[in-house]
Amino acid sequence: MNSKLWLLGRFVVVGGHVLWEKVFRPKARTVDDVPVSGETITEQWLTAVLCRDIPGAEVHSFEISDGSRGTSTRVAIHVRYNDIGTAAGLPTELFAKTSTSLRQRMLLGGARVIDGETHFFKTFRPMVEMEAPRGYWGAADPASWRSVALMENIAVTRGAEFVEPNAPITRDQAEDLVRNLARLHGTFWVHPSLSVLHTPTDMLVAVRSAIDMKTRSAVGLKRAEAVVPAALHGADERLWRGVERALDIATNDLPPTLLHGDPHIGQTYVTRDGRMGLADWQVIMRGGWAHDFAYSVNSGCEPDDRRAWDRELLALYLDELGHAGGIVPSFDEAWLAYRQQSMFAYAAWAFTIGRAVYQPEMQSVETCLTLMRRITTALDDLDSLDALGV
The missing domain is CATH 3.30.200.20 (Phosphorylase Kinase; domain 1)
Known part of the structure; x- marks a missing residue:
């Protein structure tokens, strides 16, 4: 209250x-x-x-x-x-x-x-x-x-074009994107300047104080049902428990670094030199690396591409993370973290398509459905809820 x-x-x-x-x-x-x-x-x-x-x-x-x-x-x-x-x-x-x-x-x-x-x-x-x-x-x-x-203005200075979120990205683009994230995370691994930032759990509390995100996510799950795997139909309560548990792990269990916080594929761009970049840094946070990695990969890759690439993308990320100054977990530890941290992207896009009439329309229905399809398919493929024990 x-x-x-x-x-x-x-x-x-x-x-x-x-x-x-x-x-x-x-x-x-x-x-x-x-x-x-x-x-x-x-x-x-x-x-x-x-x-x-x-x-x-x-x-x-x-x-x-x-x-x-x-x-x-x-x-x-x-x-x-x-x-x-x-x-x-x-x-x-x-x-x-x-x-x-x-x-x-x-x-x-x-x-x-x-x-x-x-x-x-x-x-x-x-x-x-x-x-x-x-x-x-x-x-x-x-x-x-x-x-x-x-x-x-990167459109002028770097010839940047923003990625169309409904179009698939290439393997090279996916690799460059996760390497870019690794450079960010490695640079600020357990960095003292992070103390001014909110954590993923703080952010959830703040958003829920303004809008009933849990209810809007349940509405969004229903609205997107046609593109959501059957195993997740009607699972809004369990999914929400997974979101809360994942954010708790990102806040309290994983080593803190600087997170972009909202690195969905629509926030990325390609320069005239073919480099993948990240824009819109409004939601930066202090938390575990896998939050950003899972959100980027699962929102950007079509399901068949993700199934073929995700393990190698994770290995590339970990290699770059070490070069950039991060403490590299084992591959098995990182794979578990990836599975667990795939939850927040679901909440972000279920909430977006599940908006109430008084909320701004932040994304088109087409984009919401595309990303809900990619993200919820990843949750199902990765058994993310089981990985979180919810």
Whole structure:
């Protein structure tokens, strides 16, 4: 009840801020300001956040394009500097994500991920060599739940194209993806900077305080029944116990590292050089490596491909993990962890297709069904529930 009252209180406060912003349309001008949207960004604000380390550098002008809305409001920004900024090689092709609407802020703030990308781009991204966007600024206002993440526009700088989640990926792409994850995990294996992050169990508690995820997942299981293996039909209670147990293991039993947290195949991209990368770092967490590995492999691979590749993909991952600084478990230990950690992806996509009318439509029905088919088939093939003892 306390969490519900807290969320209601935040709704009132954040709603008041959104109303005030609609009336007064405040512009972002100083480094302490958090823009409401791309339309409230100014040359002064871009100078404050992009030129802060280069004396005399200034942003002279900028152009905004390619706006879209989802869980955040997104725009591309092309920046022009004075001669000092240009000579310093300051970034010109940027991508900004803001939490503009009340719905966006309540979703991100209620789930305690409002500052996830701020943490990633400011603290973690500079420390790891992997295929992911570079970050240039991030901030979140705790009162209004306004947030901004300013990052590299990889579509321009790297020729990146996002992977269509309903299309199959190739073996080479799957291999590159798990190696990329291993570099992330190995770099931050039991790293002291992880202490600022939530765990998978924390995240589940936060989400459930905002939305009845268990009920919505049961609804989603029913809605996706046509693509779910018969052995899992009507098994929503057992599946939910599996989700809770898997997240407990990821939180308390596996060595902690930096997790992407939501690495489904729709969050990945391919560069012009053919590299697989990960975007959307909103849900970073501190937890066990297999959470990310299982989510990526099971959401990205068609069932026949996964059956043929998963053991070799795991071996590749473990090899790269060791090179990147992680402590490598035995293959049998890792295989068990993979089987067990295949659960959260189910909850994430059952919840998405099982949304109530008041929740935003975060993904198309087609994408939800594709990923539910892949993920639940993996649960059935891997006997994940038996591996968890539920």
